[in-house]
Amino acid sequence: MKYLLIILFFSSQISFAERTKKGILNIKKIGFLYNKTQSDNFIFNDKDFTYVADTYKLRAFYNLGSWKSLDFELIAQPQYHVIQH
Numbered sequence: 001m002k003y004l005l006i007i008l009f010f011s012s013q014i015s016f017a018e019r020t021k022k023g024i025l026n027i028k029k030i031g032f033l034y035n036k037t038q039s040d041n042f043i044f045n046d047k048d049f050t051y052v053a054d055t056y057k058l059r060a061f062y063n064l065g066s067w068k069s070l071d072f073e074l075i076a077q078p079q080y081h082v083i084q085h
Helices: 002-018
Strands: 027-038 052-067 070-076 079-084
Touching: none
Parallel strands: none
Antiparallel strands: 027 052, 052 070, 052 079
16 A cells, blocks of 8 residues: 555656646645554653554645735545544
């Protein structure tokens, strides 16, 4: 699955780089984030409570425009969490 996501990432970068579109909601950047956490960390380490959490995030950044020295972006970020207690 990891290799499939890497191939998807690079193929989307190539396809978005080849054409320029005019409009308000054009994807400026895309990204993927995977995070795995466990209960054995230095901040919260309780022997009676354990958990494992996996987080998957897909991010899409849309350029909305600029005003003076400010740039406005819209970030669409669907997430999927798997938590085991």
